[in-house]
Amino acid sequence: MSWFTKSLSSSLGRKLIMSLTGLFLITFLVVHMIGNMQLLKLDGGEAFNVYAKFMTTNPLIKTTSYLLYAGIIIHIIYSIILTRLNRSARPVKYAYEKASTNSTWASRNMGLLGSVILVFLVIHMRSFWFEMKFGGSMPMVDYDGVEYKNLYALVVAAFSQWWYTLIYVVSMVFLGYHLSHGFASAFQTLGLNHVKYNSFIKKFGIAFAVIIPLLFAIQPIVIFIWSQSGKIDVSVYEQMIQMAQLGQ
Numbered sequence: 001m002s003w004f005t006k007s008l009s010s011s012l013g014r015k016l017i018m019s020l021t022g023l024f025l026i027t028f029l030v031v032h033m034i035g036n037m038q039l040l041k042l043d044g045g046e047a048f049n050v051y052a053k054f055m056t057t058n059p060l061i062k063t064t065s066y067l068l069y070a071g072i073i074i075h076i077i078y079s080i081i082l083t084r085l086n087r088s089a090r091p092v093k094y095a096y097e098k099a100s101t102n103s104t105w106a107s108r109n110m111g112l113l114g115s116v117i118l119v120f121l122v123i124h125m126r127s128f129w130f131e132m133k134f135g136g137s138m139p140m141v142d143y144d145g146v147e148y149k150n151l152y153a154l155v156v157a158a159f160s161q162w163w164y165t166l167i168y169v170v171s172m173v174f175l176g177y178h179l180s181h182g183f184a185s186a187f188q189t190l191g192l193n194h195v196k197y198n199s200f201i202k203k204f205g206i207a208f209a210v211i212i213p214l215l216f217a218i219q220p221i222v223i224f225i226w227s228q229s230g231k232i233d234v235s236v237y238e239q240m241i242q243m244a245q246l247g248q
């Protein structure tokens with residue numbers, strides 16, 4: 001076994017990979033959330049569709065996307081390996097152990113939280129990413145003589161349904177809990193902690209874990225309210241709302 005594979009399969013190596021992929025996914029979340037804010041421009045989706053086309057066709061961003069898919073897969077695989085090893089290292093809990101005094105609920109349930117986020121991700125990618133890349137029935141729209149896939153229509157069609165919006169909002173609560181432990185934990189594993197900064201990293205991690213999922217959750221909530229109040233005319237998207245993957 002080379003030093004490289006040896007390091008990657010050591011306990012610290014595995015934790016390091018979890019931290020690095022986690023921080024990479026955290027960076028993606030910030031960019032994704034800011035980009036999605038274009039959905040709230042009330043311009044019929046022009047800004048969002050132009051942005052989505054750029055994000056899915058720019059060669060540099062496309063390459064980063066492949067790294068992102070790899071990052072998600074590696075993060076999941078290593079989380080399973082680490083959970084199994086932790087369980088086999090201590091199959092029986094200490095009789096006097098009172099977990100809540102030593103650790104937070106999120107830190108003890110990262111596997112559960114991550115699994116819910118994975119289910120969310122499958123639903124999310126199937127609805128938007130898959131349709132955008134491989135869907136045969138994506139509507140097109142024309143801005144200044146240039147054709148764009150109307151991804152905005154698909155997003156509005158999805159979030160005009162209360163149950164779909166609810167799935168997103170509930171999933172963001174799970175994401176928040178996952179981040180509330182993951183953020184500070186990644187810094188600790190990478191050795192980027194110091195008594196002087198620990199309290200700041202912890203507080204910043206908690207603020208991040210509240211603000212980012214909250215801003216993500218606001219997007220479907222606002223689109224749902226606008227679709228019900230008539231601020232967005234959903235009759236234009238009727239056909240999309242009836243599409244099979246939206247359950248109607």
Ligand code: HEM
Nearest residue numbers: 032036052055065068124128129132151155216217219220
């Ligand atoms: C309100 C919240 C969200 C909205 C409106 C939204 C919207 C979208 C849309 C329209 C796409 C397809 C366009 C594209 O491929 O770039 C997409 C892709 C994606 N979304 Fe989201 N998203 C949301 C939240 C999230 C969250 C919380 C996560 C992760 C936990 C996530 C992970 C992804 C991933 C991994 C992709 C594929 C990106 C790529 O191919 O580069 N999204 N999202």
